[in-house]
Amino acid sequence: MNSTDTNLQKIRGMVERLLNEQPQTISFYELISSVYDLVMNKKSVVVYEMVSQIIKMFTLKLALFIKNLREENYLLTINQKWKKHNLLISNVSNVFSILNEKYIFPNNLPTLESQGKLFWIESVLRGNQGIQFEVLNKSIELIMKEISNERKGNHIDRELMRSVVNMFTQLSDDKRFYKVFFEDQFLQNSEIYYRNESDELIANNLCGPFLSQVLEIFKNEKKRVESYLDESTLDKVIKIFNQEFLIRHMSTLKQMESGPIFMLKKKNYEDLKNVYTLFLRVNEKKWLIEKYQEIILAEGKAIMKKFKKESTTDVQNYHTIQELINAKKKYDELLIKSFNKDKDFEDTLNRNIYEIVNINRSMAKHLPKYIDYRIRKLKNVSSEEIKQQIESFLDLFKVISEKDLFKKFYEFYLSRRLLSSQNFFEEQEKLIVHKFKLNSWANFTQKMEDMFKDVSVSRNWYQPFQSFQSENMQKSNIITMSVKVLKESVWPIKLIPKCILPPIMKKNLEGFESFYQSIHPEQVLNWRINVGTVELLFRVVNKKFRKNFILIVSSFQALLLLNFNNGNTNSNVLINNGNENGNENENGNGNENGNGNGNGNGNGNENGKEKDMKIENKIKNGDFNINNNGNENENIKPKNLSNNTVNNGVNENNNKQNNDHKKKIKQFSCKQLQELTKMPTQYLIPSLASLISKKSKILKRIKFKEKNTISEHDVFQVNTGFKSNQRKIKVVRISQHYTEKEKDKNMAWVNQERKHLIESMIIKVMKSRKVLKHDELITQVTKLVLSKFKPKITMIDQRIRSLIDREYLSKHLNQYKYLP
Structure with missing residues (x-):
């Protein structure tokens, strides 16, 4: 026997032992040497054909075994045999690496591993005796059956399914075998399943539950593909799924009473999330x-x-x-x-x-x-x-x-x-x-920021002015005032005709002017009492009770109320800025020290510097007294309690109190109040209306022509039966909303500002472009002013014509030219 035959015999024995999992009788090095000698001696064809034939015969024996398998463990056994077959062929192929290099690759022949797969297809899956793909068909049938069981909610061995399906993908490098023999069948079955399932769901559910179940089914189908099918199948499954569950029923879904339109109206977040997710998939x-x-x-x-x-x-x-x-x-x-x-x-x-x-x-x-x-x-x-x-x-x-x-x-x-x-x-x-x-x-926000600045700076005037009052004013005339000095150009506060102020208020306002001008002699203050706040001590005495209240009122309301005062002429207005709490200290005969609330505002303007201010007043021994026609002999608080003691206050002042009781309650017509205060009608009428309103009831109207209208002949007096569970009462304020006249005035101002802005933008554009067509100029100007307002084209046209008239621009045909 020559060396060639000897080497071939060694190789045959080695391959058969490997496939049958028997121990080798010669060393691996000797086997490699035998293969090398044969290849180098140009026996590659003989070696290749011999080994291929051995693999084929081995696979045929395996096919006979698989043919007689029972259905119970069919897929499990096939999977095991396939894995073993694949491993053994791989081990054989490793010995013939030199054969691959010198013969198989250069001649573009199937490798031994590829031969093993081909023989598996031909011998095992296709079967013999003229039966076409008996094992393959049976395997696919069992896989489809398992998928159907899983879709019904039953548990299956996904790992086994993945391994068997992987066999199909590995049988060809381009996955053709998997696509032709398995994937097509799976997709056909899935299409039928999706169609039947979607028809049943839409017939028995509202839109929301239908879409919710569709998403759940999709999630399961996607997970199935990802778990044990090839990844290339997913897009195809999604396409069929969308067609059967969504596209085919889209018209019905849109028109359902419980459909997307209903969900949008009702803001059904979860259902709309499902709508969005699914509708997005089908365009x-x-x-x-x-x-x-x-x-x-x-x-x-x-x-x-x-x-x-x-x-x-x-x-x-x-x-x-x-x-x-x-x-x-x-x-x-x-x-x-x-x-x-x-x-x-x-x-x-x-x-x-x-x-x-x-x-x-x-x-x-x-x-x-x-x-x-x-x-x-x-x-x-x-x-x-x-x-x-x-x-x-x-x-x-x-x-x-x-x-x-x-x-x-x-x-x-x-x-x-x-x-x-x-x-x-x-x-x-x-x-x-x-x-x-x-x-x-x-x-x-420039003006708004300036307002904050004015308010902040004005806080610094409080302590210095208190010191000024102590040093320069009589103690009986001092009230605590919080003044805000404001820039007239910043604050939208209307200047009204001067009113007649109560002496105590007038003295303190004049005192602040002296104080302020001692620091800023170049500035003049214009008071804005129409935005002030005042606190009045309101004493009610009648048969049933006597009680003190603090009224938080506007400056105009205070001017009106003080005309009804039955106290002495030195009674003071209680004014504060709202940052101090009212203090009540009643002992014996009614001694009370009250703190109140009030604001006065003024504007000053000199050399371009404009200011506005707010006043805070605090009075220790004044009150606004209301007596019940003097018929009751009640004790009334003394006007200057600081001169009396608590223990003897009642006796020493009894006669004075009786005289106070006998004073007749004052009554004034609307016309008389206007003459006394010089208050503008647009403030007088709302102030009176607020004081007699159901919420306030500080005054009452005793003579009137029309219930819902205040005329100049209506007569008012203090409500001596006033009651409230609260001691500190905020009276309804004068309405400070824009009147129609003010609105028109402000709109005119805004329109004027817009005209200036549009003209400046036209000039800006034309300076840059020099020459521009009409439509282009309109577009450019619109873009520039859009952040402030949306201009009408007619307004821009008007400003262009105005600039042409003033020779800033010239026009030729449909073009404008800037004139420097």
Whole structure:
């Protein structure tokens, strides 16, 4: 026997022992040497064919074994035999690496491993005796049966399924065998299952539950593919799933009463999340956005229609704005909870909120008033709720197109709050203004910031002026005053004709002027008593009781009430700024030291420097006395109790008190009160109305022609039967809302400012471009002023014509030219 035959015999024995898992009789090195000798002696063909034949015969024996398998462990056994077969062929192939290098690869022949797979397909899966793919078909049938069982909720061996399916993918390098023989069958079965399941679900469920179950089924199907099928199958499964569960039923889903439109109206977050997730997969996002937009606009326009052009009360408007804020909040939550912060949905929401808010200019007027209403109610609100409210203000502010108009109104209401110590939340006010600044143009908040500065600086006048009073005024004339000195160009406070002030108030105002001008002799102060606050000590004495109250009133209300005073001529007004608490100290016959509240404001203007101020007054021994026609012999508090002792106060002053009782209650007509105070009618009538209102009842009207209207002949007197469980009473204030005349005046001012702004932008653009067509100029100017307001094209056209008339521009055909 020659060396070639010897080596071939060694190799045959080695391969057979490897496949039969028997121990080798020769060393691995000797085997490698034998293969090397044969290959080098050009016996590669013989070696390749011999080894291939041995593998084929081995596989045939394996096929005969598998053919007789029982169904019970069919897949398990096939999987085990396949893994073993694969491993043995791999071990054999490792010995013939030189054969691969010198013969198989150069001649583009199947490797021994590939031959093993081919023989497995032909001998095991296809079967013999003319039966086509008997084992393969049976294996696939059992796999499909297991998948069906799992879809019904039964537990299966996923690891076994994954291993068997992997056999199909490994039988060809391009996974062709898997796709042709397994995947196609799986997809066909899945399509039938999806169709039947979707038909049954949609027939027996509302839209929400249907979509919820569809998502659950999809999750299971996706997990199934990822667990034991090839990853390339997933996209195909999703496509069929979407077709059968969604696309085929899309028209029905859209038209269902419980469908997406209903969900949008009801803000069903979870159901809409399912709608968004599923509709996105079948390119129905555009339709969903359209319906989303329709519902936003419908709800928003319905809310905006509730604004009244002429309204006697703002309560409805407050509710309307709150309703709009609540709707915006719900749509924001919808964006987050249902639409995954989708940029397209977010843009749709912002675009439509902008359109809703700017349906007319009412929001630019009503929002500042609403913010004023909310800020005045912050006293018992948590910091988190305050933060949310501020964000809600900002949401609407951002989309208001006429921010210049908003600014004008907001400055008015801010000034009222800053001058009302009882409604001043400085930290929150500054935060809101800061937010406005971040979301508007550079000097948008300049006047607002100047207001804060004036209020802050004015606090420094309090102590020095008290010292001035002590040194320069009689003690009996001193009242505690808090004065705010304000810049006239900053504060929107109307200058009214001078009123006749009570002597005590007049002396203290003159005292402050002397004090202030000793420091700033170049400045002149103009008082604004129309925004002041006063606290009056109100003593009621009648048959049933006597009681002292502190009334928090406006300066105008105080001027009216003091005319009804039955006390001595030196009775003082109790005035404070709201930062000091009223102190009550009653001993024996009614000694009381009272602290009250009051504001007086003034503007000064010289050399371009303008100031405004606020006064705080404190009186120790004055009162506003109300007696019951002197018929009752009640003890009345002495006017100058500091001169009397507690123990003998009643006896020493008894005669004086009796005389006080006999004083007749004063009565005045509306006309008389106006003559006494010189108060403008637009302030007099509301002040009287507030003092006789059901909430106040400080005065009562004893003669009148019409119940709901105050005329100059109506007669008033103090309500001697006044009762209240509270000692400190805030009387309804004079309405300081804009009148229609003031609104027209401010709109005229805003329109004038807009004209100047548009002209400046036209000049700016034309200086840069020199020559520009009409449409291009309109577009450029609109962009530049859009942050402040949305200009009408007609307004821009008018300003262009005005600039042409003034020879800043020239026009030729459809082009404009800048004239330097």
